[in-house]
Amino acid sequence: MHDDTLPDDVPPRKRRKGIYILPNLFTLAALFGGFYSVVMAMNARFDLAALGVFAAMILDSLDGRVARMTNTQSAFGEQMDSLSDMVSFGAAPALIAYEWSLKGLGRWGWIAAFVYCACAALRLARFNVNTGVVDKRWFQGLPSPAAAALVAGFIWLVNEWGKRGGEVLYLSWTQITWVTFAFTLYAGLTMVTNAPFYSFKDIQMKKSVPFAVIVLIALGIAVINIHPPTVLFGLFVVYGLSGYVVYAWRKAKGQPVSVISTSTEEPDERGLHN
Numbered sequence: 001m002h003d004d005t006l007p008d009d010v011p012p013r014k015r016r017k018g019i020y021i022l023p024n025l026f027t028l029a030a031l032f033g034g035f036y037s038v039v040m041a042m043n044a045r046f047d048l049a050a051l052g053v054f055a056a057m058i059l060d061s062l063d064g065r066v067a068r069m070t071n072t073q074s075a076f077g078e079q080m081d082s083l084s085d086m087v088s089f090g091a092a093p094a095l096i097a098y099e100w101s102l103k104g105l106g107r108w109g110w111i112a113a114f115v116y117c118a119c120a121a122l123r124l125a126r127f128n129v130n131t132g133v134v135d136k137r138w139f140q141g142l143p144s145p146a147a148a149a150l151v152a153g154f155i156w157l158v159n160e161w162g163k164r165g166g167e168v169l170y171l172s173w174t175q176i177t178w179v180t181f182a183f184t185l186y187a188g189l190t191m192v193t194n195a196p197f198y199s200f201k202d203i204q205m206k207k208s209v210p211f212a213v214i215v216l217i218a219l220g221i222a223v224i225n226i227h228p229p230t231v232l233f234g235l236f237v238v239y240g241l242s243g244y245v246v247y248a249w250r251k252a253k254g255q256p257v258s259v260i261s262t263s264t265e266e267p268d269e270r271g272l273h274n
Contacts, residue, residue, distance in 0.1 A: 020072035026063035027080050030056040034088025037152075041096040049096045050156035054232070056088035057145045082124050089144035090120030093151040097184050100155050101177040112181050116151070116188035120144050123191035138196040138259040142240060146197070147187035150240050153233035154183050160229045187240070195243030196250075196259045 033056030040049040063081060067073045094117040102109030123141055127134075134140055158176060171179065224231045250257045 020067070020070075020074055020077065022070060023063045023067035023072050023077050024080060026059050026066055027077065027084050030059035030063065030088055031084040032056075033059060034084070034092040037088070037092045038095050041092075041099045044099075046096065046100050046155055047159045049092075050152040050159070053088065053092060053096070053148050053152040054156075056084075056092075057149060060085065060088065060145060078128075082128055085124055085144055086121060089148035090117050090124070093148040093187075094120075094184070096155060097151050097180055101173075101180045102184065104177050105181060108181065112184045112188075116147075116184045119188035119191045120147065123147075126192070135259045136201050137199055139199050139243075140259050141193050141195060142187065142190040142197055142243060143199075144191060146236055146239055147191050149232070149236040150187040151180075151184055153229065153236055154180060157229045157233045160227075190240065190243070193243070194258060195247040196257065197239070197243040198246075 033052045037049040037052030037056070040046070040052060060081070063077070067077055094113040097116070098109055098113040102113055105112075123144055126140065130140060247257050
């Protein structure tokens with residue numbers, strides 16, 4: 001009679017480690033949004049390119065929440081999310097802005113696009129390094145999705161209000177090109193500052209809220225639907241300035257302006273937190 005039991009000295013076979021499908025599906029969808037934006041920009045469909053960036057933003061905000069809700073967080077998912085962000089909110093907005101108008105500025109155009117792209121990479125790398133030491137309520141520098149929204153939102157707004165060649169929003173095309181240049185540099189450089197931007201991560205979705213909050217959310221949705229490009233762009237401009245306002249307020253009150261408490265791994269940034 002054959003004995004199927006294993007000898008005591010034979011270790012049990014280790015289970016193969018797999019990849020969680022659900023959160024990574026959202027990450028892949030966000031990555032596709034960035035890739036779609038680049039393809040649409042190459043085909044001069046800049047309105048769709050901008051929408052692709054905003055779609056990637058929505059999907060990127062969901063993957064982490066889905067992972068936490070389903071308890072499927074993983075180191076693989078974190079790395080995948082970071083790489084997806086680099087494409088969707090780093091390379092894609094820079095290429096869209098360059099194809100849309102910056103290439104008309106010659107070397108200044110591609111320099112602005114590269115500065116944005118490089119700052120996005122630096123911001124994501126610093127975020128990954130400082131994850132364990134940063135106050136979760138605040139972002140250190142403008143988050144890359146918000147920076148992408150500033151660039152793509154301006155392009156979407158101009159495309160909604162008029163076409164290339166004539167005056168749009170009381171600006172000539174040359175002026176629009178330089179405004180794009182300014183927005184691209186501002187968004188890029190703000191990503192690598194130490195200005196604190198509210199992260200909204202302390203909002204508990206599972207907790208009950210007063211009825212008035214639901215009414216305000218409904219009103220907010222209605223206001224956005226009045227003219228989505230204008231309203232969304234305006235909201236991200238306000239958010240893109242809010243970090244400097246908080247920084248100045250804390251500085252004036254003599255409060256700490258750094259969102260980092262202690263760190264042995266962060267890059268040497270002495271003098272930038274003062």
